[in-house]
Amino acid sequence: MGIEAEEGRRERGLPEITWHHRRRRPSGEAPPLPRQLRSSGKFWLWWLGVVVAVFALVSLWTGAAFGITHVDTAILQGFEKIRTPWLTRAARGLDALGSAWVNLTLRWATIAILLFYKRWRQLAVFIGAMLLVGWMGSVLTLLAARPRPLDVTIIGNWTGFSLPSAPVVALSATLVGMGYALIPEGRWRNDWLWTSDVVIAVYCLTRMYLGADNPTDDLFGVILGMGLTVLAFRLFAPEESFPVTYHRGVTAHLDVTGARGEAIKQALREQLGLEVLEVKPFGLAGSGGSSPLRLKVAREDGTNEYLFGKLYAKVHLRADRNYKFARTILYGRLEDEKPFNSVRQLVQFEDYMLRYMHDAGVPVVHTYGFAEITPEREYLIVTDFLEGAKEISEVEVDDAMIDTALAIVRRLWDGGIAHRDIKPANVLVRGQEALIIDVAFAELRPTPWRQAVDLANMMLVLGLYGSPQRAYERALQLFTEDDLAEAFAAAHGVASPTQLKSEMKRSSTDVLGEYRKLVPPRRPIRIQRWSMRRIGVTAWTALLILLGILLALSNLQGAGLL
């Protein structure tokens, strides 16, 4: 792949860039960006292991449970000896820290903030962790069935069995969950977690002073509450993939600083042979389906050059899946697209389409292949960076430009390809040449309807920034009147990308109306086509949403969130 890329650059007369020897990753060696629990995750994992072991021990051998209770009782009797009226008053006040109201307020506030900032991943993990911890807490207490402290006068409030301490589990999970869900990694989060540790420690001491919990109840409560929450965030919202940030923008974009930035450089050096000096986000506003990057690479002559990268991750795969699923329900058979099954498949397809289109004579950017950052989770495709290229909306659309743009559609048709996302942002102009980008959603051997839509969309783009009359006349050199009539019969509703539709709305000219006056009359092609699949999927989705709402309400109630 790298060799081909080198030769490709030579053929295109481009300056040599610094190529490295590609290196195969041996079996057992970590990928550039492995998924890691980090030290805190491992720390809690071990403690959770201890909890499981102790639970197993006390379940099988009642004597062990009472053995532990003797130690607990000795500690609690120590607390009992230092009871004074003022300390008792203070302890009863502090006991409110673990009340349902405190937990409910903190949890709902966290959920509200996450909703406001659209941090969906953190929101899902936070709610999931609270539900899991609540469920584990209630079930484990019943399984362990440990009485409240013995041989000590209990002067605090309590409910149910004591191991693990339910209020300690809830408070630990809430405070740690807030830290991981709301606070960016770094000093502030560390400060929050240390403060939480102090608050939880004080609360545990309070419970022991009041004789309401045994020390091991509180210890297990802390381990379960904190440990499960930390592991949930480490596994399902890892910082490398889902950093907590408060800047506005498309949330699908991944952070490329720190560990991921270094991993990208390593992956491109080892897998594509590229010496990357800098990785920077680029053109984020125009892209939600991937994280676009500008990669600075070294040239042989000591100068630098930019290449373009698109980082795909699971979040993008899911977005694509949801998008296609929604379109199946909303628009039926014409849009019943099959989603990709993996990130690798998605990026592989884009790389393949770039090569296929290039072979079919369609002007597209040159691909250098793609690199694996995290297996099955993150991949980066690298292409030429179109330095100096402009969006078609920013250049003069004369006859030559119309011809080169329409030639793209002609070649797509001849190659049996549909681009499916022709809009101003995806038609770039470099010199006198028009190119198309964003080919990840292209299709080979598409339906005639899709091909007609490509033509219509390109005509609409040209009509928006040039003259519809001129575009129509030039189009007749490459397409028949019937082709054009079919295209405008297909071009309505869902057929045009959102950007194109909004540009048409903003335009003072009714471009579509102008074209429809020019083409021979033809009945619009119906988009809403019902099929058994669409009916089934729609009914099934409605049922699942209903069940989901009922289940969520019931679980929220169970977790003390309602």
Place this chain on the structure above:
Amino acid sequence: MSRRFCSVAGRRSTRAAVLLSLALVASCAAACGPAEATHLRMPECNSDNATMVLMAQAVPTASLLPCIRSLPTGWSFSSFDVHNGLASFWLDNDRAGPRALGVSLQAGCALRGTPTPSDKPGSQLYVKIDSLSPRFTGTRYYRFPRECVTYDFSFPTEDRAFFVTDVTDAIGFMTRAQVRRFVSGYGFTL
């Protein structure tokens, strides 16, 4: 090399995390959502029952603790709620419906209704009937010297006599001394 070891260890940790999570879930999921786990802790009239110890802790003054002697046909244990000062449990009946009977133990209570000869020695019994039809609902208050036990019931009117008999058979009492003997076997007092 160290990076390699770290990464291998990292993957092992991830695997271990998954296994541990599964173990934790499996340890609870063996027929035990909270409802199923509750059934394991039915307050039966056995001295080695942890729920009875908890009930004794809830009302430290109580010398008699209500418990389930046996469940007549058609009756099942519903749930319990024990906290400092109050211990309650509920029974379902296939004809009378869910929570047809609720039994509560407290240190004291305000007696309501009509004084009635008590079937429990050493107690005063008051019966308050809230309705006779369409359901027979009300409360029986048993006041003992150191505790008060209430039965809240809601039965279909037509078969109320059968249900009252069932309740008399189902609910028994354990003495605090019996529970204390169990705890003292492990070196504790109650």
